Amino acid sequence: MNYEEEIRRLKEDLELKKSEIVHLKSLLTTNSSEVIPQIVNDVEKQWEDLSSHTKLSNNEIARYSRQLILPEIGVRGQLCLSQRSVLIVGAGGLGCPASIYLAAAGIGRLGVVDYDEVELSNLHRQILHTERRIGIPKSASVIGACQQLNSDVKFVPYHLQLNSENALNLIKHYDVVLDATDNVASRYLLNDACVLAGKPLVSGSALRFQGQLTVYNHKGGPCYRCLFPKPPPPETVTNCSDGGVLGVVPGIIGCLQALEAIKIAAGMDSSFSQRLLLFDGLDGTFRGVSIRKKSLGCLVCGDNPTITKLIDYEQFCGAGANDKDQALHILSENERIKPKEYKSMLDCGTPHVLVDVRLPVELEICHLPAPAINIPMDSLCKETSKEKLLNTAKVLESSGECVPIIVVCRQGNDSQVAVRKFKELMQDTDCHFVFKDLLGGLTSWAKQIDNTFPVY
Numbered sequence: 001m002n003y004e005e006e007i008r009r010l011k012e013d014l015e016l017k018k019s020e021i022v023h024l025k026s027l028l029t030t031n032s033s034e035v036i037p038q039i040v041n042d043v044e045k046q047w048e049d050l051s052s053h054t055k056l057s058n059n060e061i062a063r064y065s066r067q068l069i070l071p072e073i074g075v076r077g078q079l080c081l082s083q084r085s086v087l088i089v090g091a092g093g094l095g096c097p098a099s100i101y102l103a104a105a106g107i108g109r110l111g112v113v114d115y116d117e118v119e120l121s122n123l124h125r126q127i128l129h130t131e132r133r134i135g136i137p138k139s140a141s142v143i144g145a146c147q148q149l150n151s152d153v154k155f156v157p158y159h160l161q162l163n164s165e166n167a168l169n170l171i172k173h174y175d176v177v178l179d180a181t182d183n184v185a186s187r188y189l190l191n192d193a194c195v196l197a198g199k200p201l202v203s204g205s206a207l208r209f210q211g212q213l214t215v216y217n218h219k220g221g222p223c224y225r226c227l228f229p230k231p232p233p234p235e236t237v238t239n240c241s242d243g244g245v246l247g248v249v250p251g252i253i254g255c256l257q258a259l260e261a262i263k264i265a266a267g268m269d270s271s272f273s274q275r276l277l278l279f280d281g282l283d284g285t286f287r288g289v290s291i292r293k294k295s296l297g298c299l300v301c302g303d304n305p306t307i308t309k310l311i312d313y314e315q316f317c318g319a320g321a322n323d324k325d326q327a328l329h330i331l332s333e334n335e336r337i338k339p340k341e342y343k344s345m346l347d348c349g350t351p352h353v354l355v356d357v358r359l360p361v362e363l364e365i366c367h368l369p370a371p372a373i374n375i376p377m378d379s380l381c382k383e384t385s386k387e388k389l390l391n392t393a394k395v396l397e398s399s400g401e402c403v404p405i406i407v408v409c410r411q412g413n414d415s416q417v418a419v420r421k422f423k424e425l426m427q428d429t430d431c432h433f434v435f436k437d438l439l440g441g442l443t444s445w446a447k448q449i450d451n452t453f454p455v456y
Protein backbone atom coordinates (compact mmCIF):
# COMPACT_ATOMS: atom_id res chain seq x y z
CA MET A 1 0.00 0.00 0.00
CA ASN A 2 1.41 3.43 -0.84
CA TYR A 3 1.66 6.25 1.71
CA GLU A 4 -1.03 8.42 0.12
CA GLU A 5 -3.52 5.59 0.28
CA GLU A 6 -2.55 4.91 3.90
CA ILE A 7 -2.96 8.59 4.84
CA ARG A 8 -6.36 8.72 3.12
CA ARG A 9 -7.52 5.68 5.06
CA LEU A 10 -6.24 7.05 8.36
CA LYS A 11 -8.06 10.32 7.70
CA GLU A 12 -11.29 8.46 7.02
CA ASP A 13 -10.78 6.50 10.24
CA LEU A 14 -10.24 9.71 12.14
CA GLU A 15 -13.43 11.24 10.74
CA LEU A 16 -15.46 8.25 11.88
CA LYS A 17 -13.94 8.33 15.34
CA LYS A 18 -14.64 12.07 15.53
CA SER A 19 -18.28 11.53 14.62
CA GLU A 20 -18.57 8.88 17.34
CA ILE A 21 -17.05 11.18 19.96
CA VAL A 22 -19.28 14.10 18.96
CA HIS A 23 -22.26 11.82 19.11
CA LEU A 24 -21.41 10.37 22.51
CA LYS A 25 -20.74 13.84 23.91
CA SER A 26 -24.04 15.12 22.59
CA LEU A 27 -25.79 12.26 24.34
CA LEU A 28 -24.19 13.16 27.62
CA THR A 29 -25.14 16.83 27.34
CA THR A 30 -28.73 16.53 26.08
CA ASN A 31 -31.58 15.61 28.36
CA SER A 32 -31.59 12.22 26.68
CA SER A 33 -29.08 11.13 29.33
CA GLU A 34 -32.01 11.32 31.70
CA VAL A 35 -33.77 8.49 29.90
CA ILE A 36 -30.83 6.65 28.39
CA PRO A 37 -28.39 5.14 30.85
CA GLN A 38 -25.05 6.71 30.29
CA ILE A 39 -23.51 5.10 27.26
CA VAL A 40 -19.90 4.15 27.84
CA ASN A 41 -18.14 7.40 27.10
CA ASP A 42 -14.70 5.97 26.94
CA VAL A 43 -14.49 5.37 23.20
CA GLU A 44 -11.22 3.52 23.56
CA LYS A 45 -12.82 0.98 25.86
CA GLN A 46 -15.27 0.05 23.13
CA TRP A 47 -12.39 -0.77 20.83
CA GLU A 48 -10.59 -3.00 23.31
CA ASP A 49 -9.27 -6.09 21.62
CA LEU A 50 -12.04 -8.65 21.95
CA SER A 51 -9.70 -11.59 21.48
CA SER A 52 -8.19 -11.00 24.94
CA HIS A 53 -11.37 -12.41 26.45
CA THR A 54 -10.39 -16.08 26.74
CA LYS A 55 -12.07 -17.22 29.96
CA LEU A 56 -15.68 -16.92 31.11
CA SER A 57 -16.11 -15.23 34.48
CA ASN A 58 -18.47 -16.71 37.10
CA ASN A 59 -20.84 -13.89 36.32
CA GLU A 60 -20.84 -14.80 32.63
CA ILE A 61 -21.31 -18.49 33.43
CA ALA A 62 -24.40 -17.60 35.47
CA ARG A 63 -25.79 -15.13 32.93
CA TYR A 64 -25.40 -17.38 29.90
CA SER A 65 -25.97 -20.71 31.67
CA ARG A 66 -29.08 -21.70 29.70
CA GLN A 67 -27.34 -21.33 26.36
CA LEU A 68 -23.97 -22.57 27.65
CA ILE A 69 -25.43 -26.01 28.25
CA LEU A 70 -26.43 -26.32 24.60
CA PRO A 71 -23.84 -28.68 23.08
CA GLU A 72 -23.78 -26.56 19.89
CA ILE A 73 -22.74 -23.50 21.90
CA GLY A 74 -20.89 -24.55 25.06
CA VAL A 75 -18.01 -22.58 26.52
CA ARG A 76 -16.25 -22.50 23.15
CA GLY A 77 -19.25 -20.99 21.38
CA GLN A 78 -19.89 -18.47 24.15
CA LEU A 79 -16.27 -17.33 24.07
CA CYS A 80 -16.50 -17.07 20.27
CA LEU A 81 -19.56 -14.84 20.64
CA SER A 82 -17.80 -12.61 23.13
CA GLN A 83 -14.85 -12.24 20.76
CA ARG A 84 -16.97 -11.30 17.72
CA SER A 85 -18.55 -8.06 16.65
CA VAL A 86 -21.76 -7.36 14.74
CA LEU A 87 -22.76 -4.21 12.89
CA ILE A 88 -26.48 -3.56 12.55
CA VAL A 89 -27.43 -1.06 9.87
CA GLY A 90 -30.89 0.34 10.58
CA ALA A 91 -32.31 0.77 14.10
CA GLY A 92 -35.94 0.33 13.03
CA GLY A 93 -38.42 -2.55 12.85
CA LEU A 94 -35.75 -5.19 12.12
CA GLY A 95 -32.82 -3.57 13.92
CA CYS A 96 -34.59 -3.31 17.30
CA PRO A 97 -35.30 -7.02 17.88
CA ALA A 98 -32.01 -8.04 16.26
CA SER A 99 -29.96 -5.73 18.54
CA ILE A 100 -31.58 -6.74 21.79
CA TYR A 101 -31.14 -10.49 21.17
CA LEU A 102 -27.53 -10.04 20.10
CA ALA A 103 -26.83 -8.00 23.22
CA ALA A 104 -28.64 -10.55 25.40
CA ALA A 105 -26.66 -13.43 23.88
CA GLY A 106 -23.36 -11.76 24.81
CA ILE A 107 -21.92 -10.62 21.49
CA GLY A 108 -18.58 -8.90 22.12
CA ARG A 109 -19.20 -5.61 20.32
CA LEU A 110 -22.38 -4.25 18.79
CA GLY A 111 -22.38 -1.30 16.40
CA VAL A 112 -25.72 0.29 15.48
CA VAL A 113 -26.02 2.68 12.53
CA ASP A 114 -29.01 4.92 11.82
CA TYR A 115 -29.26 8.51 10.59
CA ASP A 116 -32.83 9.00 11.82
CA GLU A 117 -34.52 10.08 15.02
CA VAL A 118 -37.36 8.30 16.85
CA GLU A 119 -40.91 9.26 15.77
CA LEU A 120 -44.30 8.39 17.21
CA SER A 121 -45.21 6.31 14.14
CA ASN A 122 -42.15 4.10 14.79
CA LEU A 123 -43.29 2.80 18.15
CA HIS A 124 -45.74 0.12 17.01
CA ARG A 125 -42.85 -1.95 15.70
CA GLN A 126 -39.52 -0.39 16.68
CA ILE A 127 -39.93 -1.72 20.16
CA LEU A 128 -36.72 -0.59 21.85
CA HIS A 129 -37.63 3.09 21.43
CA THR A 130 -39.98 4.67 23.93
CA GLU A 131 -42.40 7.58 24.09
CA ARG A 132 -39.85 9.58 26.07
CA ARG A 133 -37.18 9.03 23.44
CA ILE A 134 -39.14 10.59 20.57
CA GLY A 135 -36.81 13.00 18.79
CA ILE A 136 -33.50 11.44 19.86
CA PRO A 137 -31.22 9.46 17.52
CA LYS A 138 -32.47 5.91 16.97
CA SER A 139 -28.94 4.46 17.25
CA ALA A 140 -28.54 5.91 20.75
CA SER A 141 -32.03 4.84 21.76
CA VAL A 142 -31.40 1.22 20.73
CA ILE A 143 -28.05 1.12 22.44
CA GLY A 144 -29.51 2.65 25.58
CA ALA A 145 -32.03 -0.19 25.75
CA CYS A 146 -29.43 -2.88 24.98
CA GLN A 147 -27.06 -1.54 27.58
CA GLN A 148 -29.70 -1.81 30.26
CA LEU A 149 -30.01 -5.49 29.41
CA ASN A 150 -26.31 -6.35 29.13
CA SER A 151 -23.66 -3.81 30.07
CA ASP A 152 -20.83 -6.27 29.35
CA VAL A 153 -21.27 -5.73 25.60
CA LYS A 154 -19.20 -2.95 24.01
CA PHE A 155 -21.62 -0.67 22.19
CA VAL A 156 -20.91 1.78 19.41
CA PRO A 157 -23.72 4.06 18.16
CA TYR A 158 -23.34 5.72 14.76
CA HIS A 159 -25.80 8.52 14.15
CA LEU A 160 -25.08 8.74 10.43
CA GLN A 161 -26.25 7.58 7.03
CA LEU A 162 -24.20 4.68 5.72
CA ASN A 163 -22.91 5.73 2.31
CA SER A 164 -20.18 4.95 -0.21
CA GLU A 165 -17.68 7.15 1.65
CA ASN A 166 -18.00 5.62 5.12
CA ALA A 167 -19.32 2.05 4.56
CA LEU A 168 -16.09 0.13 4.00
CA ASN A 169 -14.26 1.89 6.74
CA LEU A 170 -16.99 1.06 9.20
CA ILE A 171 -17.70 -2.49 8.12
CA LYS A 172 -14.05 -3.51 8.31
CA HIS A 173 -14.23 -3.24 12.12
CA TYR A 174 -16.95 -5.91 12.37
CA ASP A 175 -17.20 -9.66 11.79
CA VAL A 176 -20.86 -9.92 10.73
CA VAL A 177 -23.15 -7.29 9.20
CA LEU A 178 -26.95 -7.12 9.43
CA ASP A 179 -28.98 -5.33 6.79
CA ALA A 180 -31.93 -3.92 8.71
CA THR A 181 -32.53 -1.01 6.32
CA ASP A 182 -35.58 -0.35 4.22
CA ASN A 183 -34.41 0.79 0.80
CA VAL A 184 -32.84 -0.66 -2.31
CA ALA A 185 -29.88 1.73 -2.55
CA SER A 186 -28.71 0.75 0.96
CA ARG A 187 -29.12 -2.94 0.10
CA TYR A 188 -26.75 -2.68 -2.87
CA LEU A 189 -24.36 -0.51 -0.90
CA LEU A 190 -24.24 -3.01 1.98
CA ASN A 191 -23.91 -5.93 -0.40
CA ASP A 192 -20.99 -4.48 -2.32
CA ALA A 193 -19.28 -3.26 0.84
CA CYS A 194 -19.60 -6.70 2.47
CA VAL A 195 -18.26 -8.45 -0.63
CA LEU A 196 -15.31 -6.05 -0.84
CA ALA A 197 -14.60 -6.38 2.89
CA GLY A 198 -15.23 -10.15 2.93
CA LYS A 199 -18.01 -10.08 5.56
CA PRO A 200 -21.21 -12.15 5.72
CA LEU A 201 -24.39 -10.11 5.33
CA VAL A 202 -27.54 -11.23 7.12
CA SER A 203 -30.33 -9.61 5.19
CA GLY A 204 -33.96 -9.16 6.25
CA SER A 205 -37.04 -7.37 4.99
CA ALA A 206 -40.68 -7.00 6.00
CA LEU A 207 -43.76 -5.43 4.47
CA ARG A 208 -47.45 -5.76 5.30
CA PHE A 209 -47.76 -9.35 6.69
CA GLN A 210 -44.77 -10.80 4.80
CA GLY A 211 -41.11 -11.11 5.63
CA GLN A 212 -37.93 -12.51 4.05
CA LEU A 213 -34.52 -13.52 5.30
CA THR A 214 -31.30 -14.75 3.72
CA VAL A 215 -27.53 -14.63 4.24
CA TYR A 216 -25.34 -13.24 1.47
CA ASN A 217 -21.67 -13.62 0.77
CA HIS A 218 -21.13 -16.45 3.19
CA LYS A 219 -19.16 -19.68 2.65
CA GLY A 220 -19.27 -19.51 -1.15
CA GLY A 221 -22.95 -18.53 -1.36
CA PRO A 222 -24.30 -15.81 -3.64
CA CYS A 223 -24.41 -12.10 -2.98
CA TYR A 224 -27.42 -9.83 -3.51
CA ARG A 225 -26.09 -8.79 -6.93
CA CYS A 226 -25.76 -12.43 -8.05
CA LEU A 227 -29.54 -12.67 -7.65
CA PHE A 228 -30.52 -9.13 -8.61
CA PRO A 229 -27.95 -7.69 -11.00
CA LYS A 230 -30.28 -4.79 -11.81
CA PRO A 231 -32.24 -2.69 -9.31
CA PRO A 232 -36.03 -2.68 -9.62
CA PRO A 233 -37.63 0.43 -11.19
CA PRO A 234 -38.11 2.86 -8.25
CA GLU A 235 -41.86 3.21 -8.89
CA THR A 236 -42.35 -0.55 -8.28
CA VAL A 237 -40.84 -0.44 -4.78
CA THR A 238 -43.33 -0.11 -1.90
CA ASN A 239 -42.17 1.04 1.51
CA CYS A 240 -43.77 0.54 4.93
CA SER A 241 -45.14 4.07 5.06
CA ASP A 242 -47.08 3.47 1.82
CA GLY A 243 -47.80 -0.25 2.04
CA GLY A 244 -48.10 -0.63 5.81
CA VAL A 245 -46.62 -3.32 8.07
CA LEU A 246 -47.84 -5.22 11.10
CA GLY A 247 -45.27 -4.61 13.84
CA VAL A 248 -44.72 -8.21 14.84
CA VAL A 249 -43.66 -9.21 11.29
CA PRO A 250 -40.34 -7.28 11.30
CA GLY A 251 -40.12 -8.44 14.93
CA ILE A 252 -40.03 -12.06 13.76
CA ILE A 253 -37.60 -11.43 10.90
CA GLY A 254 -35.31 -9.30 13.09
CA CYS A 255 -35.15 -12.11 15.67
CA LEU A 256 -34.23 -14.57 12.92
CA GLN A 257 -31.50 -12.19 11.72
CA ALA A 258 -30.10 -12.21 15.25
CA LEU A 259 -30.28 -16.01 15.31
CA GLU A 260 -28.30 -16.35 12.07
CA ALA A 261 -25.74 -13.77 13.24
CA ILE A 262 -25.32 -15.64 16.54
CA LYS A 263 -24.81 -18.94 14.69
CA ILE A 264 -22.20 -17.42 12.40
CA ALA A 265 -20.44 -15.62 15.27
CA ALA A 266 -20.42 -18.78 17.42
CA GLY A 267 -18.80 -20.73 14.59
CA MET A 268 -21.88 -22.72 13.61
CA ASP A 269 -23.29 -23.05 10.08
CA SER A 270 -25.89 -20.58 8.94
CA SER A 271 -29.06 -22.13 7.58
CA PHE A 272 -29.64 -19.43 5.01
CA SER A 273 -26.60 -19.21 2.78
CA GLN A 274 -28.06 -19.85 -0.70
CA ARG A 275 -31.45 -20.27 0.92
CA LEU A 276 -34.30 -17.84 1.33
CA LEU A 277 -36.88 -17.88 4.09
CA LEU A 278 -40.35 -16.63 3.18
CA PHE A 279 -42.64 -15.84 6.09
CA ASP A 280 -46.33 -15.17 5.60
CA GLY A 281 -47.98 -13.84 8.71
CA LEU A 282 -51.46 -13.97 7.20
CA ASP A 283 -51.55 -17.72 6.68
CA GLY A 284 -48.91 -18.42 9.34
CA THR A 285 -46.40 -20.20 7.10
CA PHE A 286 -42.61 -20.34 6.91
CA ARG A 287 -41.16 -21.62 3.66
CA GLY A 288 -37.46 -22.18 2.92
CA VAL A 289 -36.49 -22.16 -0.76
CA SER A 290 -33.11 -22.75 -2.39
CA ILE A 291 -31.86 -19.76 -4.32
CA ARG A 292 -29.47 -19.38 -7.25
CA LYS A 293 -25.80 -20.18 -6.75
CA LYS A 294 -23.13 -17.53 -6.77
CA SER A 295 -22.94 -16.15 -10.32
CA LEU A 296 -19.52 -16.39 -11.98
CA GLY A 297 -20.41 -13.29 -13.98
CA CYS A 298 -21.47 -11.23 -10.92
CA LEU A 299 -20.05 -7.72 -11.25
CA VAL A 300 -18.87 -7.63 -7.66
CA CYS A 301 -18.24 -11.22 -6.48
CA GLY A 302 -17.81 -13.01 -9.84
CA ASP A 303 -14.64 -14.21 -11.53
CA ASN A 304 -13.84 -10.89 -13.19
CA PRO A 305 -15.40 -8.24 -11.00
CA THR A 306 -15.70 -4.75 -12.43
CA ILE A 307 -17.00 -3.21 -9.22
CA THR A 308 -13.85 -2.98 -7.16
CA LYS A 309 -14.85 0.05 -5.11
CA LEU A 310 -18.13 1.46 -3.93
CA ILE A 311 -20.19 3.36 -6.48
CA ASP A 312 -23.00 5.94 -6.34
CA TYR A 313 -25.91 3.72 -5.24
CA GLU A 314 -28.58 6.40 -5.30
CA GLN A 315 -27.77 7.03 -8.96
CA PHE A 316 -27.54 3.28 -9.70
CA CYS A 317 -30.99 2.65 -8.18
CA GLY A 318 -32.59 5.93 -9.26
CA ALA A 319 -33.81 6.34 -5.66
CA GLY A 320 -32.53 7.76 -2.36
CA ALA A 321 -30.79 5.70 0.29
CA ASN A 322 -33.74 6.23 2.61
CA ASP A 323 -37.44 5.52 2.31
CA LYS A 324 -38.51 9.08 2.93
CA ASP A 325 -41.03 10.00 0.28
CA GLN A 326 -39.55 12.43 -2.15
CA ALA A 327 -41.91 15.03 -3.57
CA LEU A 328 -42.70 14.44 -7.24
CA HIS A 329 -42.99 17.39 -9.61
CA ILE A 330 -44.71 16.02 -12.67
CA LEU A 331 -47.50 18.57 -13.11
CA SER A 332 -47.20 22.20 -14.17
CA GLU A 333 -48.18 24.93 -11.72
CA ASN A 334 -51.58 25.55 -13.33
CA GLU A 335 -52.45 21.87 -12.90
CA ARG A 336 -52.09 22.16 -9.12
CA ILE A 337 -54.08 23.86 -6.41
CA LYS A 338 -52.60 25.01 -3.12
CA PRO A 339 -54.37 24.00 0.12
CA LYS A 340 -55.19 27.67 0.86
CA GLU A 341 -56.81 28.12 -2.56
CA TYR A 342 -58.84 24.95 -2.09
CA LYS A 343 -59.92 26.12 1.36
CA SER A 344 -61.27 29.37 -0.18
CA MET A 345 -63.13 27.29 -2.79
CA LEU A 346 -64.76 25.35 0.03
CA ASP A 347 -65.55 28.51 2.01
CA CYS A 348 -67.14 30.18 -1.05
CA GLY A 349 -69.05 27.03 -2.00
CA THR A 350 -67.39 27.00 -5.47
CA PRO A 351 -68.75 24.01 -7.41
CA HIS A 352 -66.15 21.29 -7.91
CA VAL A 353 -65.69 17.54 -7.72
CA LEU A 354 -63.28 16.02 -5.24
CA VAL A 355 -61.64 12.71 -6.18
CA ASP A 356 -59.77 10.88 -3.40
CA VAL A 357 -57.31 8.35 -4.85
CA ARG A 358 -56.37 6.62 -1.59
CA LEU A 359 -57.44 3.13 -0.54
CA PRO A 360 -60.88 2.86 1.11
CA VAL A 361 -59.12 1.83 4.35
CA GLU A 362 -57.30 5.17 4.32
CA LEU A 363 -60.53 7.11 3.81
CA GLU A 364 -61.74 5.58 7.04
CA ILE A 365 -58.76 7.15 8.84
CA CYS A 366 -59.55 10.68 7.68
CA HIS A 367 -60.95 12.65 4.74
CA LEU A 368 -61.51 16.23 3.69
CA PRO A 369 -64.74 17.96 4.74
CA ALA A 370 -66.17 17.96 1.17
CA PRO A 371 -67.92 14.86 -0.27
CA ALA A 372 -65.55 12.87 -2.50
CA ILE A 373 -65.61 10.18 -5.17
CA ASN A 374 -63.18 7.39 -4.27
CA ILE A 375 -61.07 6.05 -7.16
CA PRO A 376 -58.08 4.23 -5.62
CA MET A 377 -54.75 4.31 -7.47
CA ASP A 378 -54.96 0.66 -8.50
CA SER A 379 -58.23 1.26 -10.33
CA LEU A 380 -57.46 4.54 -12.08
CA CYS A 381 -57.56 3.01 -15.56
CA LYS A 382 -60.58 0.79 -15.01
CA GLU A 383 -63.72 1.34 -17.09
CA THR A 384 -65.68 1.84 -13.86
CA SER A 385 -63.47 4.83 -12.99
CA LYS A 386 -64.14 6.36 -16.38
CA GLU A 387 -67.86 5.83 -15.84
CA LYS A 388 -67.70 7.46 -12.41
CA LEU A 389 -66.03 10.51 -13.93
CA LEU A 390 -68.43 10.63 -16.90
CA ASN A 391 -71.46 10.41 -14.63
CA THR A 392 -70.06 13.34 -12.72
CA ALA A 393 -69.59 15.14 -16.02
CA LYS A 394 -73.27 14.72 -16.87
CA VAL A 395 -74.29 16.36 -13.61
CA LEU A 396 -71.83 19.15 -14.20
CA GLU A 397 -72.80 19.69 -17.83
CA SER A 398 -76.38 20.32 -16.74
CA SER A 399 -75.07 23.28 -14.76
CA GLY A 400 -73.40 24.44 -18.01
CA GLU A 401 -70.09 25.23 -16.37
CA CYS A 402 -66.62 23.81 -16.66
CA VAL A 403 -66.19 22.65 -13.08
CA PRO A 404 -62.77 21.73 -11.71
CA ILE A 405 -61.97 18.21 -10.52
CA ILE A 406 -59.64 18.26 -7.53
CA VAL A 407 -57.62 15.08 -6.98
CA VAL A 408 -56.30 14.37 -3.49
CA CYS A 409 -54.05 11.73 -1.90
CA ARG A 410 -51.99 11.46 1.29
CA GLN A 411 -48.83 13.31 0.31
CA GLY A 412 -49.42 14.85 -3.09
CA ASN A 413 -47.47 12.38 -5.24
CA ASP A 414 -50.14 9.84 -6.22
CA SER A 415 -52.56 12.68 -6.96
CA GLN A 416 -50.20 14.02 -9.63
CA VAL A 417 -49.88 10.60 -11.25
CA ALA A 418 -53.68 10.30 -11.11
CA VAL A 419 -54.23 13.68 -12.81
CA ARG A 420 -52.01 12.51 -15.68
CA LYS A 421 -53.86 9.19 -15.95
CA PHE A 422 -57.31 10.81 -15.76
CA LYS A 423 -56.40 13.22 -18.54
CA GLU A 424 -55.35 10.31 -20.76
CA LEU A 425 -58.46 8.37 -19.83
CA MET A 426 -60.81 11.19 -20.75
CA GLN A 427 -59.02 12.18 -23.95
CA ASP A 428 -61.45 10.39 -26.26
CA THR A 429 -64.57 11.76 -24.58
CA ASP A 430 -66.21 15.09 -25.37
CA CYS A 431 -66.14 16.16 -21.74
CA HIS A 432 -63.91 19.06 -20.83
CA PHE A 433 -62.61 18.44 -17.37
CA VAL A 434 -60.14 20.69 -15.59
CA PHE A 435 -58.12 18.35 -13.40
CA LYS A 436 -55.96 19.72 -10.58
CA ASP A 437 -54.13 17.97 -7.79
CA LEU A 438 -54.18 19.22 -4.20
CA LEU A 439 -50.57 20.26 -3.68
CA GLY A 440 -48.92 18.29 -0.86
CA GLY A 441 -52.07 16.24 -0.26
CA LEU A 442 -53.65 15.74 3.15
CA THR A 443 -50.29 16.14 4.89
CA SER A 444 -50.08 19.75 3.66
CA TRP A 445 -53.75 20.30 4.46
CA ALA A 446 -53.01 19.29 8.06
CA LYS A 447 -49.96 21.55 8.21
CA GLN A 448 -51.36 24.62 6.50
CA ILE A 449 -55.10 24.60 7.06
CA ASP A 450 -56.24 22.37 9.91
CA ASN A 451 -53.79 21.37 12.60
CA THR A 452 -56.41 19.09 14.15
CA PHE A 453 -56.44 16.98 10.97
CA PRO A 454 -54.80 13.55 11.58
CA VAL A 455 -51.46 12.81 9.91
CA TYR A 456 -50.53 9.21 9.17
Ligand SMILES: Nc1ncnc2c1ncn2[C@@H]1O[C@H](COP(=O)(O)OP(=O)(O)OP(=O)(O)O)[C@@H](O)[C@H]1O
Binds near residue numbers: 116183
Ligand atom coordinates in the same frame (compact mmCIF):
# COMPACT_ATOMS: atom_id res chain seq x y z
N1 LIG B 1 -28.17 3.99 4.52
C1 LIG B 1 -28.66 4.01 5.76
N2 LIG B 1 -27.86 4.38 6.79
C2 LIG B 1 -28.33 4.40 8.05
N3 LIG B 1 -29.58 4.07 8.38
C3 LIG B 1 -30.42 3.70 7.40
C4 LIG B 1 -30.00 3.66 6.03
N4 LIG B 1 -31.06 3.28 5.28
C5 LIG B 1 -32.09 3.07 6.13
N5 LIG B 1 -31.73 3.34 7.40
C6 LIG B 1 -32.55 3.21 8.61
O1 LIG B 1 -33.10 1.90 8.61
C7 LIG B 1 -34.28 1.91 9.41
C8 LIG B 1 -35.32 1.05 8.72
O2 LIG B 1 -36.33 0.79 9.60
P1 LIG B 1 -37.88 0.93 9.34
O3 LIG B 1 -38.22 0.74 7.93
O4 LIG B 1 -38.53 0.04 10.34
O5 LIG B 1 -38.10 2.42 9.84
P2 LIG B 1 -38.53 3.85 9.27
O6 LIG B 1 -37.71 4.26 8.12
O7 LIG B 1 -38.50 4.68 10.49
O8 LIG B 1 -40.02 3.61 8.83
P3 LIG B 1 -41.15 4.55 8.25
O9 LIG B 1 -41.18 4.18 6.81
O10 LIG B 1 -42.39 4.13 8.98
O11 LIG B 1 -40.77 5.98 8.50
C9 LIG B 1 -34.73 3.37 9.55
O12 LIG B 1 -34.61 3.74 10.90
C10 LIG B 1 -33.77 4.14 8.66
O13 LIG B 1 -33.44 5.40 9.19
Ligand SMILES: [Zn+2]
Binds near residue numbers: 222
Ligand atom coordinates in the same frame (compact mmCIF):
# COMPACT_ATOMS: atom_id res chain seq x y z
ZN1 LIG C 1 -22.41 -11.71 -6.48
